Amino acid sequence: MNRSIALALIATALSGCATGPVSVEKAMGLCARGASAVEVTASGSVARLLGDYTSRTGTHEGFLLRSNALTIRIEDNTTITGEIPLSKGEAVSLQGQYECNDGVIHWTHHDPRGRHSGGFIEAGGKIYR
Numbered sequence: 001m002n003r004s005i006a007l008a009l010i011a012t013a014l015s016g017c018a019t020g021p022v023s024v025e026k027a028m029g030l031c032a033r034g035a036s037a038v039e040v041t042a043s044g045s046v047a048r049l050l051g052d053y054t055s056r057t058g059t060h061e062g063f064l065l066r067s068n069a070l071t072i073r074i075e076d077n078t079t080i081t082g083e084i085p086l087s088k089g090e091a092v093s094l095q096g097q098y099e100c101n102d103g104v105i106h107w108t109h110h111d112p113r114g115r116h117s118g119g120f121i122e123a124g125g126k127i128y129r
Helices: 003-015 024-032
Strands: 037-055 058-067 070-077 091-099 104-106 120-123 126-128
Touching (some): 024 037, 024 091
Antiparallel strands (some): 058 070, 091 104, 120 126
16 A cells, blocks of 8 residues: 555544544544544433533533543533433433544534534434534
C-alpha cells in the first residue's frame, strides 16, 4: 500500500467516521490518538439532571448519563429539540458527537444548517432530534 493511501486510511479512522458512530470508550481511545471529535452512540440511565443554560447557540439542558462504568456529560440544544422531560434513573439512548477537548457529548440533535451529522436522544419512548 502506498504512503498516501495509508495516511488517508489513518486519518479516516482517527476521525471516527470510518464505520459510523462508535462507543464512547472507543471515542476516548481515538481522542488519545489525536482525534478532536468523534460521532458516538451511548445508552444508559440518567444519573443526574444538570439544568438549563443559555449560550450564543440557544438554550441547552445537561445531564449525566451512567453507561457501563462511565458517567458522561450530555448537552442538548433545547432550542432545536424542545424540552426533553427526563428524570433521574430513566433509560436513555443517544447519538451525538463526543468532543475530545471537554469530554462532553454534544450535537444530540439535527443541524438546522445541514453542516453536521444529526444526532438524537431517545427517552420515554420518544425520539428527540
